């Protein structure tokens with residue numbers, strides 16, 4: 001049985017940073033599931049067809065990290081048929097030995113409800129906006145409005161909304177530096193791995 005770590009949370013909370021570090025530390029595979037939605041939105045055309053035909057070149061596009069790609073992703077991510085089209089790929093990824101770390105919005109609730117460890121990573125809206133604005137060279141106030149709009153859409157949709165799984169451990173990174181946040185995540189995994 002592969003060891004699965006599910007990491008969910010709102011935009012720019014530090015999910016990817018923690019997921020990459022956990023995968024490196026434990027020698028696991030890592031999938032940023034947000035990239036699947038970003039690539040689907042960026043591909044254009046019918047989003048269900050786009051989701052079903054994603055290939056490596058779609059996922060390697062240089063523009064996927066932009067704020068615009070994030071907004072487009074969150075719009076198509078509310079369509080149940082788009083989400084359904086991406087489930088198999090995520091399940092196959094999660095089945096890899098010796099383990100996998102997947103980060104997104106619905107990993108602990110829908111995609112991998114039996115994950116060995118579930119983390120729900122948060123940070124205050126202002127801190128998340130500041131960090132993402134610094135990363136993209138954007139205005140923090142505009143970024144705050146964008147992140148809040150995206151979080152609202154992701155939380156209010158009916159299909160796999162953003163919310164913590166009942167058995168998720170909350171990790172608030174508002175006052176944590178990257179090394180501290182990673183250390184806390186590793187400690188949570190070690191509690192389960194023994």
Ligand SMILES: Nc1ncnc2c1ncn2[C@@H]1O[C@H](COP(=O)(O)OP(=O)(O)O)[C@@H](O)[C@H]1O
Pocket residue numbers: 009010011012013014015016017018131132135173176177178179181
């Ligand atoms: N604990 C932290 N302290 C300071 N900056 C952080 C922290 N965690 C992540 N970051 C930075 O914040 C930005 C968003 O982090 P990221 O891991 O991409 O979030 P997510 O995957 O949730 O969108 C990145 O620029 C990252 O380097």
Ligand SMILES: Nc1ccn([C@@H]2O[C@H](COP(=O)(O)OP(=O)(O)O)[C@@H](O)[C@H]2O)c(=O)n1
Pocket residue numbers: 010011012013033034035037038070073074075077103104105106107150154
């Ligand atoms: N498992 C997932 C991952 C992302 N998404 C959607 O894809 C968008 C982009 O996700 P992301 O993880 O790349 O976004 P950031 O948190 O990195 O800003 C989100 O706002 C969600 O709408 C989703 O619905 N389910």
